[in-house]
Amino acid sequence: MSFITGVGLTPYGKHEGSSSLDLMSKAAQAALDDAGLKRSDIDGILCGYSTVSPHIMLATVFAEHFGIRPSYAHAVQVGGATGLAMTMLAHHLVEAGVARNVLVVAGENRLTGQSRDASIQALAQVGHPDYEVPLGPTIPAYYGLVATRYMHEYGVTEADLAEFAVLMRSHACTHPGAQFQDPITVADVMASKPVAMPLKLLDCCPVSDGGAAFVISRERTGEAGVRIRGCAQAHTHQHVTAAPALSELGAEISIARARKATGLAISDVRYAAIYDSFTITLAMLLEDLGLAGRGEAAARVRSGHFSRDGAMPLNTHGGLLSYGHCGVGGAMAHLVEAHLQMTGRAANRQVRDASIALLHGDGGVLSSHVSMFLERVR
Amino acid sequence: MSERLADWTKDEQAITFQTCAACGHVQYFHRAFCAACGASDPHEARASGKGRVYATSLVCRAATPETRAHVPYNILLVDCAEGFRMMAHGENGLAIGDEVDATFKPFAGKLVPFFTKTK
Numbered sequence: 393m394s395f396i397t398g399v400g401l402t403p404y405g406k407h408e409g410s411s412s413l414d415l416m417s418k419a420a421q422a423a424l425d426d427a428g429l430k431r432s433d434i435d436g437i438l439c440g441y442s443t444v445s446p447h448i449m450l451a452t453v454f455a456e457h458f459g460i461r462p463s464y465a466h467a468v469q470v471g472g473a474t475g476l477a478m479t480m481l482a483h484h485l486v487e488a489g490v491a492r493n494v495l496v497v498a499g500e501n502r503l504t505g506q507s508r509d510a511s512i513q514a515l516a517q518v519g520h521p522d523y524e525v526p527l528g529p530t531i532p533a534y535y536g537l538v539a540t541r542y543m544h545e546y547g548v549t550e551a552d553l554a555e556f557a558v559l560m561r562s563h564a565c566t567h568p569g570a571q572f573q574d575p576i577t578v579a580d581v582m583a584s585k586p587v588a589m590p591l592k593l594l595d596c597c598p599v600s601d602g603g604a605a606f607v608i609s610r611e612r613t614g615e616a617g618v619r620i621r622g623c624a625q626a627h628t629h630q631h632v633t634a635a636p637a638l639s640e641l642g643a644e645i646s647i648a649r650a651r652k653a654t655g656l657a658i659s660d661v662r663y664a665a666i667y668d669s670f671t672i673t674l675a676m677l678l679e680d681l682g683l684a685g686r687g688e689a690a691a692r693v694r695s696g697h698f699s700r701d702g703a704m705p706l707n708t709h710g711g712l713l714s715y716g717h718c719g720v721g722g723a724m725a726h727l728v729e730a731h732l733q734m735t736g737r738a739a740n741r742q743v744r745d746a747s748i749a750l751l752h753g754d755g756g757v758l759s760s761h762v763s764m765f766l767e768r769v770r
Numbered sequence: 771m772s773e774r775l776a777d778w779t780k781d782e783q784a785i786t787f788q789t790c791a792a793c794g795h796v797q798y799f800h801r802a803f804c805a806a807c808g809a810s811d812p813h814e815a816r817a818s819g820k821g822r823v824y825a826t827s828l829v830c831r832a833a834t835p836e837t838r839a840h841v842p843y844n845i846l847l848v849d850c851a852e853g854f855r856m857m858a859h860g861e862n863g864l865a866i867g868d869e870v871d872a873t874f875k876p877f878a879g880k881l882v883p884f885f886t887k888t889k
Contacts, residue, residue, distance in 0.1 A: 633798065
């Protein structure tokens with residue numbers, strides 16, 4: 393058994409003058425404080441990567457900087473799925489008795505540490521170096537391709553996709569740490585600058601500075617416990633050119649495995665924390681995971697199903713689309729928010745019941761998937 | 771192992787693909803083996819350049835000075851007649867399901883496959 397005993401999250405947006413290590417340290421300290429643990433209690437460290445400050449041994453760079461001599465440490469790289477992949481590994485390390493308290497940490501000054509062009513350029517390299525990158529695609533273009541096909545197959549419209557941006561923004565408006573705090577409308581999304589059609593600026597997550605961290609432990613340290621009930625992965629391809637048909641999506645495979653591992657059904661889920669790099673990502677993943685029927689997710693947004701007081705509250709912090717996206721830390725904010733909801737600490741964002749949460753992360757171009765169920769234990 | 775056929779990634783105006791002699795698997799990304807069964811030396815051939823549009827995305831925001839000179843440019847996934855999928859450029863008005871033919875056009879210092887609607 394493993395528990396998430398502490399979480400830490402910085403505001404996302406601009407942290408002028410902060411390095412990746414600064415942001416990692418800030419989040420790590422907050423997670424340790426939340427867990428009520430000291431540096432000497434941490435015997436495992438897993439960290440993500442920084443595109444601003446790449447290093448072949450980031451986990452030990454961080455451990456030395458932060459002041460920990462762990463018995464287990466390394467970095468993990470699975471794109472946007474890295475945060476949940478690290479959490480899954482921490483869960484297994486703790487269950488196997490390799491470590492007692494694993495610190496999972498990521499942070500990056502992606503917004504102020506490099507130009508937007510540099511960020512877009514760095515990320516486009518997930519494409520094939522010979523067969524894709526010379527064509528000048530960007531991450532929005534890879535997802536734009538996925539979007540036109542999905543819209544064609546299931547009759548989803550650009551206005552449907554815009555609903556997800558509006559929902560995430562309305563949630564972000566209630567979180568003081570979110571990068572964007574001004575409400576937007578479907579018309580605003582539709583009128584925003586074209587990036588890679590059908591995706592427009594407000595269909596895309598921003599580039600942010602920020603950091604996030606958790607502690608995964610064998611024993612609970614507080615009264616309210618959040619347990620990792622079970623998780624699974626699926627990796628179907630790297631490049632969008634080699635992606636399988638829409639009938640064999642990785643998210644469907646990983647959620648089926650996670651359901652089998654836990655014995656849980658989608659109908660058991662009370663809170664959803666789903667990767668939302670673009671509006672199309674969120675629409676597709678909700679439908680792949682079974683949180684909405686095919687082509688029906690937008691209608692569920694309109695009816696309030698995914699709102700804070702709806703039947704399935706979703707990314708109540710505002711998600712990547714509006715809380716912000718600082719790389720690996722981006723989707724870790726989803727888990728931090730789920731933890732706050734499950735432990736009744738989400739303040740004005742608190743939902744009625746977050747007893748069982750479903751988390752899902754996606755890396756590459758729907759290439760790598762991690763599905764995870766969290767359960768509150770008293 | 772047979773000599774590799776030059777294609778557009780090697781500055782030749784051609785699209786090539788491989789077919790596995792053992793299992794029949796068709797692949798676009800060149801390898802010394804079949805990715806489906808592992809058999810070595812899959813047979814290489816030039817593609818006809820005929821295909822059907824699977825997906826499109828019109829890029830309006832590019833990230834380098836070289837690519838920015840070309841915006842907007844339409845990126846496609848094309849299902850080629852020989853049974854493989856590839857990424858390419860194409861005419862701006864193309865729609866999913868359109869029958870297309872390959873030509874080649876300069877883009878950011880390189881000749882890249884550019885699909886136009888079959889007449």
